[in-house]
Amino acid sequence: MSVSQSAPETGLPNQPIIDKVYFPKLAVKCVGRLVFRSQVARDVACLLDVDPDIASWSCMATTLSVGIEAHVPDFTVTTASGSTVLIDAPDRRPGVSPAAIAEAALFDNRTFRIFDVAELEHGHRLANAKDLLRYGNHRAPLGDRVRLLAALEEYGSLTVSECLTVFKETAPMAGLAALALHGYIEIELDEGPIGPETTVRRVRR
CATH class of the missing domain: 1.10.10 (Arc Repressor Mutant, subunit A)
Structure with missing residues (x-):
């Protein structure tokens, strides 16, 4: 399923509106509902499911306070070593800078990264x-x-x-x-x- 928002990604996050199903429909490491913002985000989740270094992931499960703004990363990921990584798909265009998001994540003992588009496009x-x-x-x-x-x-x-x-x-x-x-x-x-x-x-x- 995808999500759309009734306002830009600034201020407090809006309640997601489920409006579309993205394929494939199944996942194996997801904890909670499959709610994807876009097909690109769904594709990222496919790669998370086949990454042996990832134990589990959740969709849009964490809200970060970034100054006076709020940002909900596409994925909250738990690695095999137990650390937490917040990930945005490469098509994300947040209202705050990635550096500010990363700083907010570190404040909560988490790391943040934007998934590399090359990982989606490279190979098979x-x-x-x-x-x-x-x-x-x-x-x-x-x-x-x-x-x-x-x-x-x-x-x-x-x-x-x-x-x-x-x-x-x-x-x-x-x-x-x-x-x-x-x-x-x-x-x-x-x-x-x-x-x-x-x-x-x-x-x-």
């Missing part, structure tokens, strides 16, 4: 993340998970096509995507579109 990661998130509501049964992890333990890495032959209890691609999205395995996302020869490795938890 975003498209692959969207493909995986189509299966965001799936779970791999225990038997399939154990069989695949055992095979990866034995061989070190496998291709996607080899991994699919392991699944007996659920739809193979859905099971593989679920294990990747929940951090059990790593699928190569940057070199090209996910295909039969894409490399899969086990993640040490």
